[in-house]
Amino acid sequence: MHGKSSKGAPLPGFVGGTIDRADEIRSNPDAVKRSFASPDACRIMLEGLTPRLEGDRLMLEPLPSDARLADHVLLGVDDGGPVFVQLARTLPSAAIPMPALWELIGTLPANEMALYGTARSLLDWHVRHGFCAACGQPTLPEKAGWARRCGGCNTEHFPRVDPVSIMLAEKDGKVLLGRQHRWPAGRYSALAGFIEPGETIEEAVARELKEEAGITVHSVRYLLSQPWPFPSSLMIGCIGLTDSDELTLDQTEIEDAIWVDAQGVRASLLGLSDAPFIAPPPMAVAWHLLQLWLDEQGVSLD
Numbered sequence: 232m233h234g235k236s237s238k239g240a241p242l243p244g245f246v247g248g249t250i251d252r253a254d255e256i257r258s259n260p261d262a263v264k265r266s267f268a269s270p271d272a273c274r275i276m277l278e279g280l281t282p283r284l285e286g287d288r289l290m291l292e293p294l295p296s297d298a299r300l301a302d303h304v305l306l307g308v309d310d311g312g313p314v315f316v317q318l319a320r321t322l323p324s325a326a327i328p329m330p331a332l333w334e335l336i337g338t339l340p341a342n343e344m345a346l347y348g349t350a351r352s353l354l355d356w357h358v359r360h361g362f363c364a365a366c367g368q369p370t371l372p373e374k375a376g377w378a379r380r381c382g383g384c385n386t387e388h389f390p391r392v393d394p395v396s397i398m399l400a401e402k403d404g405k406v407l408l409g410r411q412h413r414w415p416a417g418r419y420s421a422l423a424g425f426i427e428p429g430e431t432i433e434e435a436v437a438r439e440l441k442e443e444a445g446i447t448v449h450s451v452r453y454l455l456s457q458p459w460p461f462p463s464s465l466m467i468g469c470i471g472l473t474d475s476d477e478l479t480l481d482q483t484e485i486e487d488a489i490w491v492d493a494q495g496v497r498a499s500l501l502g503l504s505d506a507p508f509i510a511p512p513p514m515a516v517a518w519h520l521l522q523l524w525l526d527e528q529g530v531s532l533d
Contacts, residue, residue, distance in 0.1 A: 243457040244514035245348035247341030250307035250314065257305060257375040266375075267300045271312025274303065275350055279323050282347050287338040289347060304353050304376025306346060316350040318372070322358050337514065345458070352463040353377075356390045359462075364388070391463065396435040397423035398469045399520055400448050402476050406496065406524055407444060408508065409480075409488040419489060419499075419508040421517040423466070436469045444488055445479025448472060454523050457516035466516045470524065493528040496521050500532060 256262040266272060273291040276283040283290040294303075294315065303315040336344055353376065360379055363370050368383025379388045399421050400407040408419040424439035426432065433451040440448050448471030457466040478488055491499070491507055498506040500521060511517040522532065 241513050242341050243516045243519050245345050245458045245460060248345030248349065249342040250309045250346055252307045253305065257377050263305060263375045264300065266305060266313040269312055272315065273312065274315040274317055277316065280351055280354065281332060282336065284335065289339065289343045301372065306350055316354065318357050319354055322355060333514065348458055348460040352460040353390060355462040360388055393464045394426040395423055395464045395466050396426055396432055396439055396469060397421050397466050397516060398436045398440065398471060399524060400440050400446055400471055400473050402473050404528065405490040405492045407488060407490055409443065409485040412486045415509065417509040420511040421520050432467055432469065436471055440471065443481050443484045446473045446475060454520060455516065468516050468520045493525055493530045496525055497530050497532060
């Protein structure tokens with residue numbers, strides 16, 4: 232299974248990073264050079280965007296003697312020393328997680344899955360930002376791979392994170408779940424959508440639920456978040472209340488939506504034969520949104 236919190240509860244995937252991101256090193260070119268030259272420096276081993284594992288751990292290797300600092304990103308420093316990842320010129324699409332990848336990384340400890348997620352997002356960003364958005368000239372990495380600078384107009388570019396609201400609507404002891412057309416039969420999950428410029432998180436939650444399900448929500452509150460490196464999103468989990476359960480679906484966005492009570496959610500999270508829907512996997516933040524909601528209803532998975 233994926234990582235657990237200090238209390239033993241499962242964590243969403245890519246949550247639980249412990250490495251020191253070492254901003255004081257990134258911003259000091261001499262410190263970056265010293266880190267790269269350290270005998271304890273190592274790098275994550277990847278094949279494209281797929282990690283190589285040694286048992287249930289990320290495979291690391293010492294930096295080769297011919298390795299170039301300009302070709303690497305400093306992910307951070309842990310007890311074993313500086314940890315890097317090598318940049319790539321081309322990569323497969325980072326936006327679509329494949330089932331084989333879930334199986335592979337699902338065995339990793341939480342801190343190592345988080346480290347891999349960071350590396351994956353950064354590698355994809357570098358490949359897609361080789362040219363300046365301001366003038367079109369080539370850019371080069373700097374700040375240990377946490378920025379790129381344009382050689383033409385000197386504009387500095389930083390890795391972006393795309394915020395996504397993912398939410399439950401609640402009414403009278405039930406929550407709203409939807410399914411996308413491409414999902415396996417029976418799979419339902421929380422509704423979600425990108426937060427748009429000029430919106431608060433709460434406004435994005437209300438807009439998405441109105442657009443996709445035709446309901447109006449209020450009393451929106453935040454529950455938890457999850458980095459999602461496909462390619463680089465931050466899932467922001469919320470719940471809001473609605474006074475009407477009448478739905479008007481935008482079927483270009485979702486195929487179906489259902490209201491489910493606490494016992495139905497519990498059966499689905501446990502994978503019981505009489506469950507009303509197939510739940511998202513525990514790696515997904517939606518699973519944890521549902522579990523937190525069950526806790527608030529006084530319903531345990533035990």
